[in-house]
Amino acid sequence: MSDVIDRPMLAEEAAAQSRLRIIDCDVHPSIHAHADIEQFMPKRWQQHLRTYGSHLRTPYIGTTPYPRSSPLIARRDAWPPTGGPPGSDLDFMRKQHLDPLDIEYGILQVLDLFIFSQQNLEFGAAIQRAINDWQLAFWSDREPRLKASILAGQDDTEFAIAEIERCAKIGRYVQINVCPRANEPLGRRRYWPIYARAQELGLPLGIHVGGYGGHAPTGGGWPSYYVEEHQSNAHTMAAQLASLMLEGVPERFPNLRIVFIEGGFGWIPSATWRMDRHFEAFRSEVPHLKRRPSEYVKQHFWFTTQPIDEPDEAKHLRSLIEWVGADRLLFSSDYPHWDFDDPRYAFKTPLTETERRKIFNGNARALYKL
């Protein structure tokens, strides 16, 4: 039998299967050709892009991350028949992803050109602006299901704020994205003006894994294997959760809502248990915290589900969801990347009807005001 590990379905779940449209909080569009974004850049930076390209904090050409596990980290079936990289053809995305999976909304997450990791900050500002415009012109304008995020490279706060203001005026973005691998941990004060603006505008702060800030991705240095590096996504997210929390960001910005994207959620229980325990011992070091860290997590943070953890025993995934809380989780597919999760099969444990509604739709609808 091919279906040996397909999970059993609750009877109520099968009945409810009928019509629950999915909000997918992590969809990756990519640039079909550089000319597509050049049209949104001043001549000066078009020329720069052609002549110098990206200047990242990785040492040599070819050490940028592709291929990782598969060419362009993509599903092998996601290469559009019309040519171009996976995620670059809207019609194919509709046909392969949005229509068959009944996606009500997809939140766009652009990784192209590594805008967050550009070392030339003015060039970085020019491409983040171009990519923000391109997201509307090439995606959201043509497909109302796709919602754009304001990309704001946080290492130059001034540029970031100017870009946030500009996009907020246009008014069609649902989130402000910053990068988890910045020059300093995300809780530091240099980034607070961005958080203040996000709070005032009522836009969630999105933090998608990845980026090349120049630091080794693990606390122990640079890993040898991709499988080893892939683990570090969870460490990075845990470190940033601790930084934001312990530096007092949720305390200082009580209405700020923060979304961790593509970091999975298996690491959350132990990270928060540990923080709670230490908070009791080290309270006087962080007297600005008024509550236990886990309480801030329950109120200010959301986590997208992919890559979902798959313990050998389904009941352990069940407990994990209960520990983290179905209120904190947002379904995400990561289409078209190789570790894509299919909403029909990703959860290898039955969910109650209420949990399904929250995770696949309700939480994201409320958070992004869709």
Added chain:
Amino acid sequence: MTRHIVARTSDIPPGGNKVFGVEGRDIVVFHVNGEFFALLNRCPHEGAPLEKAACVARLTSPEPGVYQRSRVGELLRCPWHGWEFDMRNGQSWFDPKRVKVRSYPVAVESGEELQKGPYVAETFPVHVEDSYVIIET
């Protein structure tokens, strides 16, 4: 067991595959090193289409730093999360007891032999001079 004549051997190029709808299922037939293998076209993990899988070698390592390749082209690497399956019997490489893809017996017979049998051609008329791929379900 029903036998289905699904293709001429020449219709599936070496190293390639082709999908056939048989009794409501999609079955993918691979042609590797002169042999044909038939599997359900659906990964048991999250359902990816195995026709898009990479046909890879079995890579083993008796100890860190020593590598061996064997059975070149006979292992499938799922197009999504990369789980590996043996196309000979559909078993997964990492957890053969729990995880497998359904596989089907395949035969290759010449048109001459087939003419004698009571078989119905699913998609191709049988020409006596060709060879055919036959799946049993």
